[in-house]
Amino acid sequence: MIYAIGDIHGQIDQLENALRLIEIDGGADAHIVFLGDYTDRGPDSRAVVERLMNGVAEGRNWTVLRGNHDRMFCRYLADGTEHDAQIKSGKGWFDPALGGAETLRSYGVEVAGTDTLPSAQAAVPPEHLAFLESRPLWFETDDLIFVHAGIRPNIAMEDQIEDDLIWIRVGFLDHEGPFEKLIVHGHTALDTPTHLGNRVDLDGGAGYGRPLVPAVFDGTICFTLTDQGRVPLLPSA
Structure with a gap:
């Protein structure tokens, strides 16, 4: 059995509930794959990052992947980059649609023009950035490939590029073949x-x-987890 949790986006209470449901189903040592996007939009990105860091440090059987929002957070803290070329609309990290301001607010920093970057660099613990930057981009089992956004079809995993693994939609979501x-x-x-x-x-x-709904996989058979137990997640028609 292997468990998975999708995009958390600063929702620490939802994360704790998902972890509770997984522990009820699979015990404290369950292998969980986190699919990235721990930051932005929600109210407590800092608590989410700390929860994941602490779990890994404690030796939990957790595989924590990196998402595009995690990369945007790290890039802003590195040099003030607010825009990613993959966002065709041109919206920056502080745009409400992306939610970067909420991430900084969880660290006690308000967005305030040119003063924001030095304040953020002083407030965000370097170990948080190091943790996010060191996350793998994908994880593979005999039956499954876990990744944040998707993959480019017909390309070996070792040849996939980061921008696709954390950003892709066109060419992946519309791919109908196996x-x-x-x-x-x-x-x-x-x-x-x-x-x-x-x-x-x-x-x-x-x-x-x-709601943040965790899932469990038995081979390729998938269930979501609820307070009432497992619910089969069947292919849609």
Whole structure:
């Protein structure tokens, strides 16, 4: 069995609930893959990052992947970069749609023009950035490939590029054929986790106030976890 949690986006209470449901189902030593996007939009990115850091430091069987929002956070703190070339609309990290200001607010920093970057660099612990920057981009089992956004079809995993693994939509979401393995991803928010046949999207929109719903995989058979137990997550028609 392997468990997975989609995009958290600063929702620490939702994360704690998801971890509770997983522990009820699989015990304290359950292997959990976190699919990235721990920061932005929600109210407590700092607490989410600390929770994941502490779990890894304690030796929990956790695989913590990196998402595009985590990279934007790190890039801003490194040199003030607010824009990513993958965002075709030109919106910056502080745009309300992306939620960077909420991340800094969780560290006690308000966005205030040119004063923001030095204040943020002083407030955000370097170990938080080091943790996010060191996260792997994908994880693979015999049956599954876990990744934040998706993959470029018909390209070996070792040849995939970072921008695709954390940003891709076009060319992946519309790919109707089989992949080498079932892809488990987040990044593209839906109303609820959804099985699309060749992929499972676990971003149920926690960044927009919807529940964070964990999943468990037995081979390629998928269930979501609720207070009432497992619910089969079947391929949609």
